[in-house]
Amino acid sequence: xxxxxxxxxxxxxxxVLPAFSAAEVAPPAEGGKLPDIRLPxxxxxxxxxxxxxxxxxxxxxxxxxxxxxxxxxxxxxxPHCQKEAPSINDLYAKIQSSEKLKDKVxxxxxxxxxxxxxxxxxxxxxxxxxPLFPDGDFVVHKQLGEVRTPYFIGIKILxxxxxxxxxxxxxxxxxxxxxxxxxxxxxxx
Amino acid sequence: MPLFQSIIVSAIAVLxxxxxxxxxxLSDAYKENIYNPxxxxxxxxTLKVKMGEPAPEFTLPSLSGEPVSLKQYRGKKNVVISFxxxxxxxxxxxxxxxxxxxxxxxxxxxxxxxxxxxxxLPTLYSxxxxxxxxxxxxxxxxxxxxxxxxxxxxxxGDGMAERALFVIDKAGILRYTKVGDxxxxxxxxxxxxxxxKANR
Numbered sequence: 001x002x003x004x005x006x007x008x009x010x011x012x013x014x015x016v017l018p019a020f021s022a023a024e025v026a027p028p029a030e031g032g033k034l035p036d037i038r039l040p041x042x043x044x045x046x047x048x049x050x051x052x053x054x055x056x057x058x059x060x061x062x063x064x065x066x067x068x069x070x071x072x073x074x075x076x077x078x079p080h081c082q083k084e085a086p087s088i089n090d091l092y093a094k095i096q097s098s099e100k101l102k103d104k105v106x107x108x109x110x111x112x113x114x115x116x117x118x119x120x121x122x123x124x125x126x127x128x129x130x131p132l133f134p135d136g137d138f139v140v141h142k143q144l145g146e147v148r149t150p151y152f153i154g155i156k157i158l159x160x161x162x163x164x165x166x167x168x169x170x171x172x173x174x175x176x177x178x179x180x181x182x183x184x185x186x187x188x189x
Numbered sequence: 190m191p192l193f194q195s196i197i198v199s200a201i202a203v204l205x206x207x208x209x210x211x212x213x214x215l216s217d218a219y220k221e222n223i224y225n226p227x228x229x230x231x232x233x234x235t236l237k238v239k240m241g242e243p244a245p246e247f248t249l250p251s252l253s254g255e256p257v258s259l260k261q262y263r264g265k266k267n268v269v270i271s272f273x274x275x276x277x278x279x280x281x282x283x284x285x286x287x288x289x290x291x292x293x294x295x296x297x298x299x300x301x302x303x304x305x306x307x308x309x310l311p312t313l314y315s316x317x318x319x320x321x322x323x324x325x326x327x328x329x330x331x332x333x334x335x336x337x338x339x340x341x342x343x344x345x346g347d348g349m350a351e352r353a354l355f356v357i358d359k360a361g362i363l364r365y366t367k368v369g370d371x372x373x374x375x376x377x378x379x380x381x382x383x384x385x386k387a388n389r
Contacts, residue, residue: 082321
């Protein structure tokens, strides 16, 4: 009888596993929408002001007051993310120094598998000025289809308050000037 | 247990196992070159050293070409030893690149870091080149296989080292020992707190 249960359990495993495989999340597709990612409302006043979020609890990325939002998926432990950090800082600086862009384009980073301590260390090491959020338990990472790092997602906030992904790519942004043109095209739409 | 309950329990077990597997070595630096050994027995050895006692002496070949001995740091530097199980595996490929940007934290505690695996030097050379230029010595405990790991009691039954961290003060005394789950990356903050404590 015991052997029968073991056999039936194995059958159950075989039946259940494909169901989970089928449920695997795909990376965000251009033209599609973000999953409902919830990030903690920062306590830092500068970050709250940058993102235009208020109160306590969580917010979703499309709630950020902007026309275009760039999301960097990184890890403190990722060599390419470390190497890429100064370039993203440069992108942020170019946006902030442009009167046309600074209120319309925002950047956030999500440190997958990183604790608050680790994200804070990354921020301090590379003097990152835009908000970084820890995703220590890989919750957001799973929602995003477990993409490799660094990974960049760009979303355009539409007039009706919804949004559309216009950029979703693995790897560094090789050309900031070219990427700013892509952003400008989205803003002109 | 009734048959239906047995199936449900089995299915839930699969779900928990599936959902709790963390993902490491995500960096595109490694492309598709990481071998995933799957979930391993978290710890598979018995520690042979104790906090408050002298750390075992060792001399190992390093990637720089110069052998490195623990005793060369005596009276000069605190020493952190990071044993990792194997080159080209997920968690190990994450751990040292993280340490590579935290040199300042080690410097603040007047500490050096020694990275050790049981791989041979050619393998370690190829693997660590994907991480950028590591500031800390990388040592090979390949032959006699895992002898130093065994001195500490962190040589596993499968021939790999455990994922273990040791803090040794300037007097050569063990001030922190941590043998963690081989499947998980240890928290950086715990190591730094241990170093701060050892440096007081």
